[in-house]
């Protein structure tokens with residue numbers, strides 16, 4: 001039987017996490033947050049929300065697992081290949097005009113998006129003048145991203161995406177296999193800095209020419225989306241690109257007026 005989760009329990013949980021771990025779930029979209037909680041209660045066989053709240057409060061290792069369950073990490077290389085094709089054909093020629101290029105993957109998960117961009121920039125002959133920042137709230141996924149070690153069973157999907165994205169070689173040219181794993185060519189990320197960064201509370205001092213914030217805004221409520229898009233506005237100059245996920249949009253955000261729509265279909269925006 002499904003455990004009842006009322007709004008008071010959610011508030012108590014959110015306040016506990018905020019006080020103990022300085023992480024604020026307060027503005028995550030309620031419906032998906034609740035769905036994830038139901039999953040966690042079931043997965044760990046908690047008898048009620050209080051038990052879960054106590055566990056989060058007193059067990060740091062459990063908290064890390066809890067965080068992983070709440071912040072969905074699903075990703076793919078060249079996810080939504082038509083975006084990458086558009087990026088390759090229309091954004092890259094603009095970036096090629098710059099003397100150096102700075103790209104921020106602001107919710108990089110286990111790094112597939114970062115390797116995709118590095119491959120694309122390499123094929124465009126721009127990798128050596130590109131610096132990447134790859135960040136996420138979750139340290140475990142960042143460690144995977146750094147290692148470039150991915151299950152071999154996922155590579156056919158990544159390869160198919162790569163081909164559809166207009167890749168000029170074969171994805172297999174960029175990794176070696178050993179046992180059940182693919183090991184990405186780490187020279188692809190030699191100009192990448194990986195670090196933990198919280199989009200909710202983090203402050204960004206650096207400037208970027210491209211920011212990717214794909215498939216994470218969807219988990220936030222509108223005021224939080226507003227805040228993040230506003231934060232991005234301060235880290236880019238006129239002409240910089242912002243890319244969000246295929247099911248996301250900045251149209252409803254207050255700072256949408258600071259951007260033009262570069263590609264409506266592919267959710268690519270440009271700072272005015």
Ligand SMILES: C[S@@+](CC[C@H](N)C(=O)[O-])C[C@H]1O[C@@H](n2cnc3c(N)ncnc32)[C@H](O)[C@@H]1O
Nearest residue numbers: 071073075107109137138198199200214215216
């Ligand atoms: C579904 S994945 C998207 C990965 C990749 N951008 C893509 O489109 O395939 C969402 C990522 O957002 C991260 N995330 C969730 N809340 C975050 C926050 N407050 N700050 C930074 N990253 C966050 C999660 O840890 C997860 O890795």
